[in-house]
Amino acid sequence: MMECSWKTILLLVCASLGIQYTAIRSLTASINSRCPGTEPGKHCHSQWRGVSSCSGMTGPQANDQTPTRKHILIFATTRSGSSFLGQLFNQHPAIFYLYEPLYHVQQVFANSSTRVRNTLDRRALLGAHRDLLSNLYDCNLNFLENYMKPAPRDHETTAFFRRGASNALCEPPLCHWDRGSKEVIEYLCARRCRALNLTLASQVCRAHPHVAIKTVRIPEIKDIRLLSDDPRLDLKIIHLVRDPRGILASRMGTFTENFRAWKIWNATGRKPHSVDLSQIATTCNDLLNSAGTGLSRPPWLRGKYMLVRYEELAREPFKKTAEIYHFIGLDVDSQVKRWILHNTRATSGSTRNYKYTTTRNSSATAENWRLNLSFQIVQTVQQLCNDTLNQLGYQLVQSLKDLRNLSNSLVEPKIFAPFL
Numbered sequence: 352m353m354e355c356s357w358k359t360i361l362l363l364v365c366a367s368l369g370i371q372y373t374a375i376r377s378l379t380a381s382i383n384s385r386c387p388g389t390e391p392g393k394h395c396h397s398q399w400r401g402v403s404s405c406s407g408m409t410g411p412q413a414n415d416q417t418p419t420r421k422h423i424l425i426f427a428t429t430r431s432g433s434s435f436l437g438q439l440f441n442q443h444p445a446i447f448y449l450y451e452p453l454y455h456v457q458q459v460f461a462n463s464s465t466r467v468r469n470t471l472d473r474r475a476l477l478g479a480h481r482d483l484l485s486n487l488y489d490c491n492l493n494f495l496e497n498y499m500k501p502a503p504r505d506h507e508t509t510a511f512f513r514r515g516a517s518n519a520l521c522e523p524p525l526c527h528w529d530r531g532s533k534e535v536i537e538y539l540c541a542r543r544c545r546a547l548n549l550t551l552a553s554q555v556c557r558a559h560p561h562v563a564i565k566t567v568r569i570p571e572i573k574d575i576r577l578l579s580d581d582p583r584l585d586l587k588i589i590h591l592v593r594d595p596r597g598i599l600a601s602r603m604g605t606f607t608e609n610f611r612a613w614k615i616w617n618a619t620g621r622k623p624h625s626v627d628l629s630q631i632a633t634t635c636n637d638l639l640n641s642a643g644t645g646l647s648r649p650p651w652l653r654g655k656y657m658l659v660r661y662e663e664l665a666r667e668p669f670k671k672t673a674e675i676y677h678f679i680g681l682d683v684d685s686q687v688k689r690w691i692l693h694n695t696r697a698t699s700g701s702t703r704n705y706k707y708t709t710t711r712n713s714s715a716t717a718e719n720w721r722l723n724l725s726f727q728i729v730q731t732v733q734q735l736c737n738d739t740l741n742q743l744g745y746q747l748v749q750s751l752k753d754l755r756n757l758s759n760s761l762v763e764p765k766i767f768a769p770f771l
């Protein structure tokens with residue numbers, strides 16, 4: 352066990368040294384990553400252009416003036432609708448989208464003892480997260496290799512987390528297979544594509560004008576201040592929030608193992624001693640602190656911060672998507688619109704039993720937790736999360752009747768203007 356611990360520390364030290372080296376080296380690099388002169392690079396560049404001219408994309412980057420590369424960060428927490436929001440970027444042909452790459456950093460520490468985890472304090476782990484994000488925005492996907500298990504060979508890996516959630520990683524030149532339809536289907540991509548060549552994936556990334564990354568693994572907005580301070584990044588943080596009562600209901604339905612005690616409480620009306628209230632209290636605290644930071648409009652977030660409530664996105668996806676893209680400074684591509692049309696109209700019967708599916712009647716599901724939680728649990732969350740609910744504009748309910756009556760939305764009409 353000792354040996355394993357030291358290996359972990361050594362790995363982290365090596366990783367962070369490597370990251371720092373590249374960070375310094377890439378200081379000299381231009382912010383506007385261009386398609387490299389190599390064959391695969393050219394191939395993917397022209398591929399992107401082909402797509403863009405077909406879909407009639409407009410905007411500054413379409414006519415080869417100095418493109419401003421956008422670095423979009425979906426900042427969220429688990430089960431708050433981030434897969435849905437992520438798709439709004441994944442479907443845009445000019446955006447290279449990564450779904451939770453920080454998973455790999457966490458994976459390294461998953462089996463280490465608490466002693467090691469305390470040694471590597473919070474700052475070091477957050478530093479590793481932040482440095483990796485910085486390199487990924489620079490399209491250096493090879494920086495993921497240090498964290499991957501099993502370690503990639505010749506820069507090729509079959510262990511890329513949720514590869515199928517990134518369209519670009521499932522399409523030529525990274526994957527050649529007959530999908531039979533235009534849409535990438537996640538589990539089929541993971542099954543049918545051969546090992547992912549991270550060097551080639553980096554080139555594909557560079558050939559895309561913009562990069563978007565989703566993460567649920569950074570506790571607070573202030574933890575990424577160094578990213579937003581980096582003058583080479585045109586960072587756009589979309590802070591996705593959701594009613595914590597809805598987050599809890601969704602986690603109970605998804606992470607059944609970790610939320611077993613809550614489920615017993617919900618089903619029997621008797622609270623087991625093993626219920627861990629911190630599972631939702633911590634989330635509320637992080638939400639409160641992050642929104643508090645963002646809404647207080649510190650200079651370092653100027654032009655970089657927008658808060659989005661998932662319930663509003665689900666209720667009016669076209670309107671909210673337009674607002675988000677406007678804030679970022681890009682046009683909503685027709686493929687994005689088509690995806691919204693297709694995925695917010697599906698009837699509940701067509702929903703596959705797949706944890707992270709976004710194909711469903713989104714307006715119907717955002718507040719459906721109200722039919723799914725006992726009043727006692729709702730009251731407990733309301734006490735734990737009172738300040739968060741107030742700040743984000745979610746109404747408390749005082750009775751079971753109010754809870755179940757869906758004709759009164761609990762989402763107050765509160766406007767969270769982007770910080771321009």
Ligand SMILES: *[C@@H]1O[C@H](CO)[C@@H](O)[C@H](O)[C@H]1NC(C)=O
Nearest residue numbers: 457458459460461462463500
């Ligand atoms: C952690 O340890 C368990 C049991 O020893 C093992 O099955 C699992 O693969 C390990 N996970 C990682 C990420 O190494």
Ligand SMILES: *[C@@H]1O[C@H](CO)[C@@H](O)[C@H](O)[C@H]1NC(C)=O
Nearest residue numbers: 391505506507548549550551
């Ligand atoms: C991965 O892609 C790079 C860049 O296209 C290429 O040079 C390399 O040979 C590829 N590696 C393998 C193992 O195919």
Ligand SMILES: *[C@@H]1O[C@H](CO)[C@@H](O)[C@H](O)[C@H]1NC(C)=O
Nearest residue numbers: 600601603604716719720723
């Ligand atoms: C309600 O709870 C059940 C059981 O945990 C779960 O399968 C279902 O997805 C939940 N529905 C909603 C809308 O949260």
Ligand SMILES: *[C@@H]1O[C@H](CO)[C@@H](O)[C@H](O)[C@H]1NC(C)=O
Nearest residue numbers: 695696697698699712714715
């Ligand atoms: C989606 O859900 C809403 C609210 O329940 C309902 O009004 C609407 O008809 C549903 N749409 C479809 C296509 O099922």
Ligand SMILES: *[C@@H]1O[C@H](CO)[C@@H](O)[C@H](O)[C@H]1NC(C)=O
Nearest residue numbers: 600603604614617618723724
């Ligand atoms: C809570 O219990 C109700 C009724 O027993 C059940 O319908 C619902 O699915 C449960 N919710 C969760 C999240 O398990």
Ligand SMILES: *[C@@H]1O[C@H](CO)[C@@H](O)[C@H](O)[C@H]1NC(C)=O
Nearest residue numbers: 733734735736737738741747
């Ligand atoms: C929640 O906060 C509001 C305003 O901050 C306060 O009036 C109310 O009494 C609090 N409720 C609970 C249950 O703590």
Ligand SMILES: *[C@@H]1O[C@H](CO)[C@@H](O)[C@H](O)[C@H]1NC(C)=O
Nearest residue numbers: 752753755756757758759760
């Ligand atoms: C639900 O709320 C609406 C609006 O306040 C009210 O008209 C309706 O009677 C309520 N339904 C029930 C079953 O209480």
